[in-house]
Amino acid sequence: MAATTEAGMTWLAYALMTVVAWGLYGVFLHTGATGMGDPQNGRIKAFLFVGVAYFVTAVLAPLVVLKLNGANWDFTSKGTTWSLIAGTVGAAGALGVLLAFGAKGSPTVVMSIIFAGAPIVNAFAAMIVHPPKGGIGAIRWPFFLGIFLAALGGFLVTKFKPDPAGPAKPAAMQSVQQPRATEPEKG
Numbered sequence: 001m002a003a004t005t006e007a008g009m010t011w012l013a014y015a016l017m018t019v020v021a022w023g024l025y026g027v028f029l030h031t032g033a034t035g036m037g038d039p040q041n042g043r044i045k046a047f048l049f050v051g052v053a054y055f056v057t058a059v060l061a062p063l064v065v066l067k068l069n070g071a072n073w074d075f076t077s078k079g080t081t082w083s084l085i086a087g088t089v090g091a092a093g094a095l096g097v098l099l100a101f102g103a104k105g106s107p108t109v110v111m112s113i114i115f116a117g118a119p120i121v122n123a124f125a126a127m128i129v130h131p132p133k134g135g136i137g138a139i140r141w142p143f144f145l146g147i148f149l150a151a152l153g154g155f156l157v158t159k160f161k162p163d164p165a166g167p168a169k170p171a172a173m174q175s176v177q178q179p180r181a182t183e184p185e186k187g
Contacts, residue, residue: 026111116154
C-alpha cells in the first residue's frame with residue numbers, strides 16, 4: 001500500500017473539492033434553468049451561461065497560469081485532440097443534464113443516476129484505454145463489487161427519492177366576523 005503522506009494525499013483534497021462542486025452542479029443548474037423564467041428556452045439559456053463560466057475558468061484562467069509559469073506554447077496533436085474530445089463529452093454531459101431536467105427529471109434523481117452511472121462508465125472506459133496490469137483477470141473482486149454497489153446506490157436513490165414539496169398553499173382566509181348590532185331591548 002502506498003504511503004499516505006500529506007503530499008501524497010493532495011489528490012484526495014482535489015477529488016473531494018470536485019465532489020462538492022459537482023454535487024452542487026445539478027441543483028444550481030436546475031435553479032438557473034428554471035430561474036430564466038422561460039419554459040421553452042430556459043435550459044438553453046442556462047447552458048449558454050455554463051459556457052461563459054467554462055470560458056472564464058477553463059480558458060482565461062489557464063492562459064493566465066500558463067503565462068505566469070512561463071510555459072512554452074507548443075501543443076501536441078494527441079494532447080490537443082484528446083483534450084478537445086474530453087471537453088466535448090463534458091459539455092455534452094452538461095447539455096444532457098439540462099435536457100433531463102427539461103423532461104421533468106428532478107435534480108435528486110437525475111444527478112444520482114449520473115453520479116452513480118459515471119463511475120461505472122469510467123471504470124470500463126479506463127480499463128479499455130489503460131488496460132490493467134495482468135489483464136482483466138488480475139482485477140480483484142472488490143473492484144467489481146464497487147461497480148455493482150455504485151449501480152445499486154443509483155437505483156436506491158432513484159427508487160426511494162423524497163417526494164417534492166407541493167406548491168405553497170395560500171394562507172387560509174380568516175373571516176373576520178363583525179359583532180352583530182343587537183336591537184335594544186324593549187321593555
